Amino acid sequence: MGFAQILANGVVLGTLYACIAIGFSLVWGVLNVINMLHGSFIVLGGYLTYFAWASTGISPVIILPVVAVALFVLGYALQYLFINKVVTAPVLTTLTLTFGLDMILYNLMTVFFTATPRRVSLDYGRIDALGVSMPVDRLIGMGLALVLTGLLFLVLKTSRIGRAIVAVRMDREAAALMGIRVNHIYATTFAIAALMAGAAGAVFAMVFPVTTNLSGVFLGKAFVICVIGGLGGVSGALVGGLALGIIESFAGVIVGPQNAITIGFLIMLFLLIVRPTGLVGVKGYE
Amino acid sequence: MTTQGTSHIKAKTLAAALGAVAAASLAAPAMAQDVLKIGAPLALTGGLADEGHKQELVWKMWSDKVNAAGGIDVGGTKMLVEIVEYDYQTDGKRAGQLAEKLINDDEVDVLMAPFGSGHTKIVAAVAERYQIPLVACVSSSTEVFNQGFKYLFGTLAPNSGMTEAMVAEFKETMPELGTIAVYGRDDVFPKSMATAISAAASGAGIEVVYEELYPVGAIDHSAALSTIKSMSPDWVYMTGYTQDLILGRKQMEDLGIEAPIITMVTGPAYKEFTEGLGELANGVSSSTWWHHATGYTDVSGAWDSTDAFYQAFLEASGGEDPDYVHGSCAAALDVVADAVTRAGSVEPTAVRDALAATDLETFYGPIKFGENGMNEGREMPIIQVQGGEIKILYPESIADAEMMVIE
Structure with a gap:
């Protein structure tokens, strides 16, 4: 089978992976919170997209921003009401809190949506070019993932709130002294991460069937990608996601799909030893 | 003062009430004999919540x-049935702990196993240790039943029965069938089916060109399916849970795999599969243990025909069709009731021996346990989605369609 096909599979999958990890990386890097809710946020985004699509027939591309805003509001509220109370506590405390919140959200989703796999069936067909077959819905998903990633990059780089987020990430005390409302920035960061997760969920619903028990899988992927790519920035998630997608794609063909995921974890372990900041991570965020 | 006086009286009343309750609960064991207690650890939340x-x-x-009919006959008296269930949250370890709780705290007479071979195996080990009969209605892997357990019985038939019949049937319809690609989920049941089909296919002279497993956490199948495409097999056989199979079928289409036969075990057995795939589900075949289109009549148990069960189910579910999980699990309780009646008591050893001697016709089909406790009395249907509907290709006695080759 063609090298090009394997590579293309990996790149498309990798971009989608980046989309999963970006919010997780942001919260981890800025808030030093390992957000166990992240996987469930993605699943929630996916379900909301599915139900909006199934009841109205509107294209998920249009539903995506609405779902993303809904997740933004939810994320802001959760951070402001709960996580901010303990955000300066050791990482284990916030991990336990988000783990508890995750169990509540996960089970609520199972109760209301059931665990039945749902799929937004667009079935746009596929494109065959240069010996590579690629489904159109995946290409759209990839496009959306790149647009979202680019937007977040711009927001962090150029907007006032983005600069404030970067400032808080660099030095919380100094940022507070400069008049930045740290709690508000924390809540906003968490909300942006939830927004990205919701958008990722919408993208995923177009490509993969959504079911609640994927939340742990998504969380695991986000974790590996952050370690491979590095924390705190958009580029880390993108590099980590692409690396993992391509590694899994080639490993799936060479050593079999059963071992592809193991190879991803082995590379993560290797990087932890030789390059704890990740491939492009900022020093101090290892 | 008044307030104090009142609370004193209240406290006295409370004490008296508590005493009465205590006395009542002391008398309870005698009452308990009139109720057959069936314990069930169930996955009511978590990944297997749908199945639970x-x-x-x-x-x-x-x-x-x-119970509306007065209960079941045990040694001349009528016993009501009480099902005690706990949610084990799709966590295998917890299923085992709750089985122990059901046996020790709730003192159940019989246990029912949860969904799937993996979790059944865990509960079976507990039941065996306490020597409480366990009936499993959604476990078909021989690996669960070959451990020498004496108290475990299963209403599904062994996996191998499904694969050999399928190979023979497909080979007959399509004599030029020469190659098969097998792609299975690395999990107890899907793995066991993948292994069984490879063996059955090789045995029938079909070349197995691809045979790989994917891990439980896989969310994408591009790599494997691209490889399978390059081999252009006549038959693609994939096993997994519904979400895996929906994705797998879609990716086969996306990547342009053109196999005349696509089998997904046990995708089409669940309505979620056909709903999730729409048009793409057409032509996908599968084995299943039961389908409501099978027409068994004049049988024993709570329902006297398959249709009676089907109608009752439509009413209870609000118009949804039952699948094999519903059928097998409802019939499993018929088996328990029949065994307790024949044993004439709820004493675990007596019930166990009665279970072993089961020979029952139910709305779900015949049930007769073999040496290892698995149901032997079954011919399992091969089904195929045709025009969005489930058609039965085999066995001949209940078949209602010819096999359709995917164009």
């Missing part, structure tokens, strides 16, 4: 029906 709710639904239907 299916079991819960039919067991409630069954116990309501049986």
Whole structure:
């Protein structure tokens, strides 16, 4: 089978992976919170997209921003009401809190949506070019993932709130002294991460069937990608996601799909030893 | 003062009430003999919640029906049935702990196993240790039943029965069938089916060109399916849970795999599969243990025909069709009731021996346990989605369609 096909599979999958990890990386890097809710946020985004699509027939591309805003509001509220109370506590405390919140959200989703796999069936067909077959819905998903990633990059780089987020990430005390409302920035960061997760969920619903028990899988992927790519920035998630997608794609063909995921974890372990900041991570965020 | 006086009286009343309750609960064991207690650890939340709710639904239907008719006959007296269930949250370890709780705290007489071979195996080990009969209605892997357990019985038939019949049937319809690609989920049941089909296919002279497993956490199948495409097999056989199979079928289409036969075990057995795939589900075949289109009549148990069960189910579920999980689990309670009646007591050893001697015709089909406790009395249907509907290709006695080759 063609090298090009394997590579293309990996790149498309990798971009989608980046989309999963970006919010997780942001919260981890800025808030030093390992957000166990992240996987469930993605699943929630996916379900909301599915139900909006199934009841109205509107294209998920249009539903995506609405779902993303809904997740933004939810994320802001959760951070402001709960996580901010303990955000300066050791990482284990916030991990336990988000783990508890995750169990509540996960089970609520199972109760209301059931665990039945749902799929937004667009079935746009596929494109065959240069010996590579690629489904159109995946290409759209990839496009959306790149647009979202680019937007977040711009927001962090150029907007006032983005600069404030970067400032808080660099030095919380100094940022507070400069008049930045740290709690508000924390809540906003968490909300942006939830927004990205919701958008990722919408993208995923177009490509993969959504079911609640994927939340742990998504969380695991986000974790590996952050370690491979590095924390705190958009580029880390993108590099980590692409690396993992391509590694899994080639490993799936060479050593079999059963071992592809193991190879991803082995590379993560290797990087932890030789390059704890990740491939492009900022020093101090290892 | 008044307030104090009142609370004093209240406290006295409370004490008296508590005493009465205590006395009543002391008398309870004698009463308990009139109720057959069936314990069930169920996955009511978590990844297998859908399946857990299916079991819960039919067991409630069954116990309501049986209790409304006065209960079951045990040694000349009528016993009501009580199903004690706990949610084990799709966490295998917890299923084992709850089985122990059911046996020790709730003192159940019989246990029902949860969904799937993996979790059944865990509960079976507990049941065996305490020597409490366990009936498993959604476990078909020989690996669960070959451990020498004496108290474990299963209403599904062994996996190998499904694969050999399928190979023979397909080979007959399509004599030029020469190659098969097998792609299975690395999990107890899907793995066991993948292994069984490879063996059955090789045995029938079909070349196995691809045979790989994917891990439980896989969310994408591009790599494997691209490889399979390059081999252009006549038959693609994939096993997994519904979400895996929906994605797998879609990716086969996306990547342009053109196999005349696509089998997904046990995708089409669930309505979620056909709903999730729409048009793409057409032509996908599968084995299943039961389908409501099978027409068994004049049988024993809570329902006297398959149709009677089907109608009752439509009412209870609000118009949804039952699948094999519903059928097998409802019939499993018929088996328990029949065994307890024949044993004439709820004493575990007596019930166990009666279970072993089961030879029952139910709405779900014949049930007769083999040496290892698995149901032997079954010919399992091969089904195929045709025009969005489930058609039965095999066995001939209940078949209602010819096999369709995917164009």
